[in-house]
Amino acid sequence: MTKTIAFVGLGSMGLPMAANLAKAGHAVHGFDTRPEAMDALAAAGGTRPESLAAACRGADILILMVVNAAQARTVLIEAGALTALPAGAHVCLMATCPPDDVKVLDADIRASGRRLVDCPVSGGVVGAEAGTLTIMVGAPKEDFDAVAPALRAMGDKLYHCGPQVGQGAVVKAINQLLCGVHLAAAGEALALGEKAGVDVATLLEIVAGSAASSWMLKDRGPRMLMETPPVTSAVDIFVKDLGIALSAGRSAGMGLPLAAAAHQMFLAESGSGNGLSDDSQVIAAYRRLNGLS
Numbered sequence: 372m373t374k375t376i377a378f379v380g381l382g383s384m385g386l387p388m389a390a391n392l393a394k395a396g397h398a399v400h401g402f403d404t405r406p407e408a409m410d411a412l413a414a415a416g417g418t419r420p421e422s423l424a425a426a427c428r429g430a431d432i433l434i435l436m437v438v439n440a441a442q443a444r445t446v447l448i449e450a451g452a453l454t455a456l457p458a459g460a461h462v463c464l465m466a467t468c469p470p471d472d473v474k475v476l477d478a479d480i481r482a483s484g485r486r487l488v489d490c491p492v493s494g495g496v497v498g499a500e501a502g503t504l505t506i507m508v509g510a511p512k513e514d515f516d517a518v519a520p521a522l523r524a525m526g527d528k529l530y531h532c533g534p535q536v537g538q539g540a541v542v543k544a545i546n547q548l549l550c551g552v553h554l555a556a557a558g559e560a561l562a563l564g565e566k567a568g569v570d571v572a573t574l575l576e577i578v579a580g581s582a583a584s585s586w587m588l589k590d591r592g593p594r595m596l597m598e599t600p601p602v603t604s605a606v607d608i609f610v611k612d613l614g615i616a617l618s619a620g621r622s623a624g625m626g627l628p629l630a631a632a633a634h635q636m637f638l639a640e641s642g643s644g645n646g647l648s649d650d651s652q653v654i655a656a657y658r659r660l661n662g663l664s
Contacts, residue, residue, distance in 0.1 A: 372520055373395075373396045373397050373398070373520075374397050374398070374431040374432050374520065374521050375397070375398045375400070375429055375430050375431050375432075376392055376397050376398065376399050376400070376430060376431065376432045376433075376434060376521060377400050377401075377402065377420075377426040377427045377430040377432070377433045377434070377452070377456075378392065378399055378400065378401045378402070378412075378417070378426075378433075378434045378436070379401075379402050379403070379423070379426070379433065379434065379435050379436070379437065379446055379452065380403065380434075380435060380436035380437045380466075381401050381402075381403035381405070381408035381409065381411070381412055381436075382403075382408070382436065383496050383499075384436060384492075384495070384496055384499040385403075385436035385499075386401075386408060386411055386412060386415075387496070387499040387500040388434075388436060388465075388499050388504070388525045389401045389412050389415075389417055389434075389436075390412060390415035390416065390417070391499075391502045391524050391525050392417075392434075392521060392524045392525065393412070393415055393416035393417045394415075394416060394524070395524035397521060397524065398418070399412065399416070399417040399418065400417065400418050400420045400425070400426040400427075400430065401413075401417045401418070401419070401420075401426070402420060402422075402423050402426040423446070423450050423451065423452055423455070424451055424452070424455040425455075426452075427452050427455035427456045428455050428456075428457075429457065430456060430457070430460060431457075431460060431461065432460065432461045432462075432463055432518055432521055433452060433456055433460060433461070433462045433463065434463045434465060434521075435447075435462065435463065435464050435465060435466060436465050436466065437466050438466060439466055439467075439468055439611070440464075440466070440468040440469065440472035440473065440476060442466070443464055443466060443468070443476060444476060444479075447462070447476075447479075447480070448479070453479075453480065453483050453485060454483070456485055458484040458485070459484065459485065459486070460485050460486070461485070461486045461487075461488050461514060461517055461518050462480055462485055462486065462487050462488065463488045463490050463518055463521075463522070464476065464487060464488070464489055464490065464491075465490055465491060465492050465506075466491065467491050467540075467543050467544075467547065467611070467612055467615060468491070468540055468615070469540065469544075469615045469618045469619065470537040470538075470540040470541050470544065470618075470619055470622060471537070471618065471622055473487075473489050473509075473536060473537045473539075473540045474536060474537045477489070477536040477537070486510075486514050486517075487510070487536050488508060488510040488514050488515065488518050488536075489508065489509040489510060489536045489537055489538065489539040489540055490506050490507065490508045490509075490510070490518070490522060490539050491506075491507055491539055491540060491542075491543035492504045492505065492506050492507075492525075492526060492543075493505040493507070493543065493546055494526070495603065495604065496603070498526070499525070502524065502525060502526065502527065503526065503527045503528070504525055504526030504527075504528070505526060505528040505530070506522050506525065506526040506528065506529045506530065507530050507532050507539040507542040507543050507546075508522070508529070508530060508531050508532060508539045509532050509533050509534075509535055509536050509537055509538030509539030509540065509541070509542075510531075510534070510535075510536055510539070511534050512531070512534060515531045530542075540615075540619075541619055544612070544615050544616045544618075544619040545616070545619075547609070547612035547613065547615065547616055548613065548616035548627065548630045550587055550609075550612075551609045551612060551613045551616070551630065551633045551634070551637065552629050552630060552633045553585045553586075553587035553588065554587045554591055554609065554633070554650060554651070554653060555632070555633035555636045555637070555653055556633075557585070557587060557588040557591060557592055557595065557654075558595060558636070558651075558653045558654035558656070558657050559636075559657050560578065560583075561574065561575065561592065561595050561596070561654055562654055562657035562658055562661060562663065565658070565663055566661050566663060571596060572596060575588075575592045575593065575595075575596065579592060591649075591650065591651040592651075594649055594651035595651045595652070595654045600649045600651055600652070601649065602647070602648065602649045603649060603650075604649070604650045605646065605647050605648065605649065605650060606637055606640050606641050606645055606646050606647070606648050606649070606650050606652060606653060607637075607641055607646035607647065608650060609633075609634075609637045609650050609653070610634070610637045610638055610641050610646065613630055613633055613634040613637060614634065616630050616634075617630055617631060617634060636653050636656045636657070637650075637653055637656075639656040639659075639660075640652060640653050640655055640656040643655070643656070643659070
């Protein structure tokens with residue numbers, strides 16, 4: 372069943388996600404602070420509303436592909452998206468946010484007569500373009516069922532992680548915990564190879580094909596060896612996401628020492644002025660620590 376969808380946040384992931392919704396036959400009204408992004412969605416089959424309120428009026432679903440919970444609150448409360456939505460509409464929060472922040476937002480949305488669906492994504496720009504994102508949903512079953520057709524237009528791996536808002540955010544935090552720890556460990560291992568004087572290209576080939584391998588090693592390892600790698604995901608993303616994982620640990624009363632150690636390495640690289648560099652460059656923090664640069 373097709374839906375009328377307001378989509379806020381037409382960035383590098385949001386734009387192809389919104390375009391895939393339009394391709395699936397949904398009526399998509401996209402809004403972004405950049406007019407050229409709205410023009411691009413209109414060219415891909417969406418519509419270009421005159422305002423945020425116009426995008427939200429009559430929408431069954433509002434999708435927020437924004438940076439964080441604070442930006443979601445700005446859109447919903449300060450910019451008036453929530454009051455423009457019809458009563459009973461669903462708000463799909465697809466950003467990576469601390470679970471506790473999601474729960475606070477849920478209380479405000481429910482008080483207004485609308486429903487929040489906590490549904491962060493994983494898969495990056497490649498997954499957004501291909502419609503192969505992993506989508507992790509925390510929401511009551513009836514809310515999950517109401518938005519599932521729209522979510523399936525953006526991701527081919529859709530999971531109902533539990534009946535409570537915030538459970539999707541917890542699963543995404545755990546995913547990012549593992550990604551960040553794997554990435555930091557890969558940087559540590561390759562930096563050790565450099566310090567020991569071995570051929571690191573050969574080292575990478577060996578470990579990437581052995582039991583020591585991980586998806587992050589295979590994907591980021593080659594970029595760790597580049598002098599100026601392209602940026603696919605920034606160091607500061609893992610500063611944020613590992614911070615969220617640590618926050619989730621505090622809420623659950625659980626220590627996360629490996630996540631904390633990885634977080635420190637990303638913080639060190641960001642603090643050196645390289646927060647916008649590719650996240651593979653966490654290896655540079657190990658190089659500086661050990662006199663390699």
